[in-house]
Each structure stands twice: as structure tokens, then as C-alpha cells.
Amino acid sequence: MPAPVLAAVHSTPLPPAVQQPAGSRSSWAFLIDIAVFLFVFAAIFGIYAIGRTWLGPVHPQARISQNPRDLPLYALYSLVRISVAYALSLVFALGYGYLAASSRRAEMILIPLLDILQSIPVLSFLPGVMLAMVALFPHRQLGVELGCVLLIFTGQVWNIAFSFYSSLKTVPNDLREAATIYRFSRWQCFAELDLPFSTIGLVWNSMMSVAAGSFSWPAKCSCWASVTSGFLALVHSFKQPQARATPVPFSGVSRP
Amino acid sequence: MIAVIVLLDQVIWRPIIVWADKFKFEQVESSAGTQATVLHLIGRASFLIRLYRLLFLPFFNWLTLMFTLGARRAAETFSAPKQHKLRRALGYLFAAAIFVGVGFAVFHAARELSRLHREDYVELLESAALTFLRVNTALILGALWTVPAGVAIGFSPRLARLAQPLVQIAASIPATALFPIILLFLLRLRGGLEFAAMLLMLLGTQWYILFNVIAGAIAIPTDLKEAARIFRFSSWDRWRFLILPGIFPYLVTGMVTASGGAWNASIVAEYFHFQGRIVSTPGLGSAISSASDSGRFDMLLASTLIMASVVVLINRLLWRRLYRLASSRFKLET
Secondary structure (H helix, E strand, O other): OOHHHHHHHHHOOOOHHHHHHHHHHHHHHHHHHHHHHHHHHHHHHHHHHHHHHHHOOOOOOOOOOOOHHHHHHHHHHHHHHHHHHHHHHHHHHHHHHHHHHHOHHHHHHHHHHHHHHHHOOHHHHOHHHHHHHHHHOOOOHHHHHHHHHHHHHHHHHHHHHHHHHHHHHOOOHHHHHHHHHOOOOHHHHHHHHHHHHHHHHHHHHHHHHHHHHHHHHHHHHHHHHHHHHHHHHHHHHHHOHHHOOOOOOOOOOOOO | OHHHHHHHHHHHHHHHHHHHHHHOOOOOOOOOOOOOHHHHHHOOOOHHHHHHHHHHHHHHHHHHHHHOOOHHHHHOOOOOOOOOHHHHHHHHHHHHHHHHHHHHHHHHHHHHHOOOOHHHHHHHHHHHHHHHHHHHHHHHHHHHHHHHHHHHHHHOHHHHHHHHHHHHHHHHOOHHHHHHHHHHHHOOOOOHHHHHHHHHHHHHHHHHHHHHHHHHHHHOOHHHHHHHHHOOOOHHHHHHHHHHHHHHHHHHHHHHHHHHHHHHHHHHHOEEEEOOEEEEOOOHHHHHHHHHHHOOHHHHHHHHHHHHHHHHHHHHHHHHHHHHHHHHOOOOOO
């Protein structure tokens, strides 16, 4: 006999605290959804703007307009550069750290090598790398942008790689043993044990890296303007060997 | 730029930190969590979360399932790892190729280096010692203030909310941009550049230690913290038994990256174009920059090699031991 029970339920009034916020909350969520859609539209426009510039012709001398209306656009450019460099460095660091922590023999070589790489701005002695980037896409802005991304990348990777390596080394043994007993595959070990355990360190080091990368906005983009023009001159001089300019090693430093 | 950094902090980093909090290795949950404004705004019922549940979660589950061992392989008994003959041969081949390449490079480098005199080497070694001292002074100074500050930030969510954007802004101010201003004040003093070089290294590298210490302090399990409170640890004991062992691996990572950054910074810090003239102080960094300025390739090569070997030496003698300590004594284990 369900009817009396139902009546009893209906007769007790629900506390208002439960009824009302549900409605207001969903309308809130609706507004937020609209904001999210607007954001997505903005992102699509951003991608379009980036694509147009990067695939567009080269501007050897960066023209920086003082118009404040252009500032958001420049911020977007820098942001995209930093995020691309950051994504690259995260992938590289995860791979490098995993490799270094997984094999003792690899560790012997990889960790000192990483230390050397982070202590000496190798890239600054290798203008050839930049040159290759520019030479890869001689008619597009893409080459210059890639070089810039690479430069930011060298300022960002090292601490993420070290952090991931040290977290891998300090994963608690009981968790490792549990993973072995449960027959985790390598991927599972990586995705469900190593990555979660190293998340906190990775997050804070990523924050540091992005901050270090954004330091390079002003520094890089100003020196970049002069450097790229020099490189472009070099590229042209390679095409006509008799007018080759003497290459000056680019002695900018990729980290503070 | 500051606006963008604050925006990034609010929109990206704060939610990520809240999310990362669930990966703490602990049995009890901390009561006062960090709060993210954006996460509150998005709420639970929103479109983003629904999208995440609808698309990303199934995808990740599928990915994990894809890579799990098959039932048959999982049922195998534990066996000794097999020796792959082909892989081994490939490894030897790879090593031989690297060996040949390195030998070639060493031959050319030796020819280049033989042009230098013994005095040059003595001078380079002296300057290496000077830079070594500078780098380590900067490191120790940095660690001295960042460890207490980082622990304070990591332990208190309220302080973290305030300090996080500030620290990020401070970390993203280029030390090289501040350097001329510092020089302006310090050059009048005797040994001003000496001091300024150390200051530049400190400015550029302390953030690595600070961020890692914060991460380490956050990663200390709440149950250990509570146990320390229940047993009424004095603050000295708390530091000795809870905090320092807890942050140790993170501190080592921070110090390693900071020392890398400091060696890197020595190249700018010791040799600076300032108001149309060159200010320099003896050191390995200034040797490198002056060699690259004057195009002396042999000198550049020698100084870079010395720097690399010093770095490897420190890595072998110090950091590797500390890492071993971190992975044996200061591991979280039940």
C-alpha cells in the first residue's frame, strides 16, 4: 500500500535550503556555459590570428607598435609561444626523467648530461640551430617563431626534468610493490603511479618554468628582433657566398 | 604583463594546484584546502565538467585498458627478465657509434686546445674556483631565506593564496633587466661587481629553490603533520623530523636546478656591457663571454669544457649522493 507513504512524504515540507539553490545554481551554470562558449570563440579567433602570422611572410625587424589596442594581441603571441614551448618541455622532461630513472646505466650518463645542459647555455653557442630553424621555413614567420620557442624551451625544461626524475626516485616502495603484485603494465605504472606521485612537484616546477619563460618575453623579443635580422642576413649571405658576413656567436643567455 | 600573470594564476594554476592536492600520499584529508575562485565559479553542474565526464574520462579509461597486460601474461609466474639478444646488439652498435663520434670530436678539440699555453689553463682553473665560490655562496644564501619562506607558504593555504601570484610575478621579472640598476648602485663600491654578480645569480636562481620547497611542504602528508601535533613536537623537532626530511627530495631538486641556473647566470653576471663599456670580474663566466666576444674559439672551448667538468664533478660528488639519500632514507614509506 504505497499511497499513505507517499502522502506522508509529501506532507513533510522539504527544507527550503535544499529546494532553492538547485534552481539558482543551474541558472548560474547556464551563464557560465555561455561564458565558456564565448571563451571558445575567442580561442578559435586566437588560433586563426596566430596561424595567419606564423604562416605569413617574415618580418625581419619586429615592428612593435605602441598602440595599446595591440597589446592583447602581443600578449596572445607571447602566451602561445610560451605554451608551445611548455608543452614541448613537459613531453621532453617526462620522457627524459622516465628514461633516467628507469635504467641505472642510462642514469649514469643522462643525469650529468642534463646537469651540463642546464649549466651551459649550449644553444647560445649553436647559432646553427637557430639558423636551421630559419632556413627550414625561409619565407614564413614560422621559422623565426620556432627558434623563439626553442629558446624558451631551453629555459624551461631542466627543472621539470629534474623534478620528475627525483619524484620517480622517491616513489614509496610499498606502492611499487603493490603495482607489481597487481601486474600493472608499464603504461599503468606510469599513468597511475608515477605521474600521480610526481604531480605536486611537476605542477610547481611548471609554474616556475612558465614564470621563467615569461621573463623572456621582454628579453627575448627585443634581442630576437636584432638576432633574427642578423640571421636573415646570414641566410641571404649563404645564398650568395661572396658576400658572406662573419657570423657572430649569439651570446644571449637563455636563463637568468 | 603583470595582469596576464595574475590572470594565468587565477585561471590555470590555482585550479591545477587544488586538483594536484588530491595526489598527496596520505591517509587522512587535510581540513582546510586551498580554494580556487574559478573552480567555484564553474561549479559542479557546468558544461565543462559534463564534457570532461562525457569525453575525457572514457578516453583515459580506454587508454589504460588498452595498455593493461592481457589475462594470460598477467597470469604468468614472475620470471627473471629475459635477455634480448637483438636489443643488446643494437645497444652495442649505438654505443660504438657514439664512441666514434666522441672520439672524432675529442681529436679536433685536442688540436684546438693544444694552441693554448699552460698559463691560460692555470688562469682558467683559478677563475673556475672563483666562480665556484660565487655560485655556491649564492646558492646557500638563496636556500637560507627560501626554505623557511617556502615551508611557511606550503603549510598555510591562506598565505599561499596571497603569496602565489606575488612569487610568480617576482620570479618572472628578468634578473638581467634589474642588473643595470643594481650595478649603478654597486659599481661605486670596491668589489662592487663581485657582489653584484652574486646578487644576479641569487635573483635568478632562488625561485627554483623556493618553488620546489613550497611543493615539498605541500606534499608532506597531513597524517604526519597531525601526528607531529599530537605528540607536541617542539618546533626544532618538527623541523628535524617532519619538515626537513619531507622536503628533502624537493630541496635537492631545487638546489640542482638553481646551481645550473647560477652557472648559467655567471656568464652574464661576470661580464657585462654597461654604459658603453665592459665591466668584468675574474671568473669562468667572464672567461667564456670575453672569449665569445673576441671570437677566440680555443679559449671558448677550453673554458666551456672546464665548466662542464666542474658541473659533472659536483653532480657526481654531491648531487648524486644526495639523490641516493633521498631515495633511501627520506622516502615516504609505511
